[in-house]
Amino acid sequence: MHRYFHQALRGVAVAAATTAATALIATNASAATWYDRTGDGTYGTCSQLTLCVYTDIGMRGNMGGALGDSSMALGTVLSNGTVYDAKYHDKISSIISNSSNSYCFYQNFEFSGKHVLLNPHSSWGDLREQGINDMIDSWEPGNCI
Secondary structure, three states, X not given: OHHXXXXXXXXXXXXXXXXXXXXXXXXXXXXXXEEEEEEEOOHHHHOOOOEEEEEEOOOEEEEEEEEOOOOEEOOOEOOOOXXXXXXXXXXXXXXXXXXXXXXXXXXEOOOEEEEXXXXXXXEEOOHHHHOOOXXXXXXXXXXXX
């Protein structure tokens, strides 16, 4: 019975750690709600969201979308050693913005380095044309610094 108690206690600890990590991830997106989907090559997967990033050219592959304007820094290392949003870190190849704000996308995690400005209500289907394909690590609404 003692062994079963420790196994149950270990399960509770794992659940608590997972909940804490999830809470930390949610606060990293500056109060925006984040959605994970699969892009189908159309604008439909992002039609109800403010900003969507895709891992493949042509709005395909893994899609991360934010409801609400927000800043994001990909590649944040959490206390448990995992990388926040490793799915998108240096893997973004297309973007859709339904925001009335412009967005600045940066090469580096600290909102620095090479950057490009996406105008309000616009998209890039192929980031190779902007010279920043598979290089984005952070973004924020507004003009680039």
